[in-house]
Amino acid sequence: MVKAWYMKNISSDEDQRQEHHLDPDEPVSLAQLEKLGVIYWKIDADNIEKEGKLNAIRNERGYNYEDQCECHPDTLPDYENKLKSFFREHLHEDEEIRFIMAGSGYFDVRDKDDKWIRIEVLKGDMIVLPAGIYHRFTLDKNDYVKAMRLFKGVPVWTPHNRPADENPARQEYLDLLKNLDERTSG
Ligand code: KMT
Numbered sequence: 271m272v273k274a275w276y277m278k279n280i281s282s283d284e285d286q287r288q289e290h291h292l293d294p295d296e297p298v299s300l301a302q303l304e305k306l307g308v309i310y311w312k313i314d315a316d317n318i319e320k321e322g323k324l325n326a327i328r329n330e331r332g333y334n335y336e337d338q339c340e341c342h343p344d345t346l347p348d349y350e351n352k353l354k355s356f357f358r359e360h361l362h363e364d365e366e367i368r369f370i371m372a373g374s375g376y377f378d379v380r381d382k383d384d385k386w387i388r389i390e391v392l393k394g395d396m397i398v399l400p401a402g403i404y405h406r407f408t409l410d411k412n413d414y415v416k417a418m419r420l421f422k423g424v425p426v427w428t429p430h431n432r433p434a435d436e437n438p439a440r441q442e443y444l445d446l447l448k449n450l451d452e453r454t455s456g
């Protein structure tokens with residue numbers, strides 16, 4: 271099961287690669303993530319073709335583009351700056367879809383009250399962050415991840431750094447949050 275928790279606010283001189291749990295720990299369930307529009311699947315990363323799950327998700331959701339992003343100084347051009355920009359709080363006008371092929375890391379997402387939730391991703395995890403959600407990504411203490419990036423159509427990776435409240439994708443996301451709430455409450 272995907273592990274997620276509310277995290278401490280950290281300052282820029284603290285190590286973003288640590289877990290930064292609250293004290294006491296405040297875990298976050300998959301159901302809570304779903305209420306934020308975050309989607310998660312577990313894939314058998316060593317038997318992708320045989321299992322067929324990744325392909326089924328791709329077909330169902332129309333993810334017809336893929337490439338790979340390997341976070342390592344030898345393979346990621348402009349490594350330090352890229353990692354910095356991944357960890358700057360931002361949103362996208364499209365979903366951010368990642369399948370973790372190897373390694374690990376953390377996606378941090380803001381909840382409805384603007385609190386940070388840290389989501390651990392490991393090999394075999396596939397995650398979709400909805401368009402318009404404020405988020406960021408960091409490597410963990412193992413310092414390595416290889417992810418498949420998926421997309422519907424021609425990929426746009428542009429981050430819109432916070433504040434981006436006037437972005438139409440942000441407004442649409444706030445509407446989605448309301449709908450997700452109505453659907454699951456009561
Ligand atoms: C992103 O957009 O933050 C990334 O692609 C990070 C590497 S994928 C886990």
Ligand code: NI
Pocket residue numbers: 360361362366405406429
């Ligand atoms: Ni992003």
